[in-house]
Amino acid sequence: MGKTVNTYNRIAWIYDPISRWLLGEHYTLSKFCYLDRVKRGKRVLILGGGTGENLREIVDRIGEQGSIYYVEASTSMIRMAKNRFQGKIPTNIQFVHSTDFSQFSHIKSDVILTQYFLDVLSDAELEELFERFNGSAAKDTEWIFADFYAVPKKRWLIKAMIRLFRIVVGHPRKDLPDYAYFFERWGWKEKEACSFMEGFIQAKVYKKA
Ligand SMILES: C[S@@+](CC[C@H](N)C(=O)[O-])C[C@H]1O[C@@H](n2cnc3c(N)ncnc32)[C@H](O)[C@@H]1O
Numbered sequence: 001m002g003k004t005v006n007t008y009n010r011i012a013w014i015y016d017p018i019s020r021w022l023l024g025e026h027y028t029l030s031k032f033c034y035l036d037r038v039k040r041g042k043r044v045l046i047l048g049g050g051t052g053e054n055l056r057e058i059v060d061r062i063g064e065q066g067s068i069y070y071v072e073a074s075t076s077m078i079r080m081a082k083n084r085f086q087g088k089i090p091t092n093i094q095f096v097h098s099t100d101f102s103q104f105s106h107i108k109s110d111v112i113l114t115q116y117f118l119d120v121l122s123d124a125e126l127e128e129l130f131e132r133f134n135g136s137a138a139k140d141t142e143w144i145f146a147d148f149y150a151v152p153k154k155r156w157l158i159k160a161m162i163r164l165f166r167i168v169v170g171h172p173r174k175d176l177p178d179y180a181y182f183f184e185r186w187g188w189k190e191k192e193a194c195s196f197m198e199g200f201i202q203a204k205v206y207k208k209a
Contacts, residue, residue: 004120005073005099007169008050012076016051022161026196028053030146031115033194033203037142038111041065045109047129048072048117052081058113059090068093069107101125105132112137115146115203118179120165122172130186137208143188146203150176154200 008015019027031054038044038061049055049070058068070093072078078095096104112133118126137143150158158176165171183190188206195202 004170004172006075008074009076011168012051012074012080015077016053023197023201026201030196030201030203032057033146034144034192034205035061037144037205038062042110043108044068044111044113045104045107046070046113048114048120049081050074050077050116052077052084054115055081055093056084059093062092064092066092069096069104069109070094071096071098071104073097073099101129101132105136108136108138110138110141112141112143113145114143116148118145118182119147119173119176120171121177123177125172126177126182130182134186139208141208142191143183143206144203145179145206146201147179148176149195149199149202151199153198157200 011018035054035057038058040061040063042062043066044058044062046055046058046068049072052070055068055070062068070078070081072081072095075097078097082089082095098104118129121129148158148161162171162174162176166174180190183206187209189209190204191207192205193202194204
């Protein structure tokens, strides 16, 4: 297990309301952006899924034939994601409490979903993540991604958020990652992109080149 295990436990209960207060509807909208690409019967790998704000929609889209592998470092976040189903947790979701990418790098998936997850990882962890999934991604695998970008107009908001998350949940970074560098380096090509808040939030779809 990596060192960031369970650090989100202390803020899990307030994570969604705070995000909505700070970022408005854009944050939520970005997480639903491109979910139309998740089709019936697909195998979805969700990394750092948090409270699972869009989990029900993904479940509805894949149907009973599909499956979800939900990897999360925080037990409280997993509990909140499960609570969305009010005791009737679909059997095709497998919740995995882990930060160890090697444990699930063999999982074959049609869709990989990382939303506001890559920015919590150091460059070394990003390198490991991309390397681990390089082998298991099929030719048609799509990677649905959303995250923050360091646009000049939001410079102070970015600085404040990074500082806050370093203090509260021990994020390792002092900046935002160069996402494009990692996707490109590991052979993922950008297929679609949309942006919110003047580019501060961007959602993208990548596919193996
Ligand atoms: C900023 S939150 C984003 C949550 C969710 N994806 C969203 O969009 O609201 C990052 C999440 O990643 C989880 N996390 C952090 N490091 C992780 C790791 N190495 N493996 C799996 N989950 C991790 C945290 O517990 C947290 O729930």
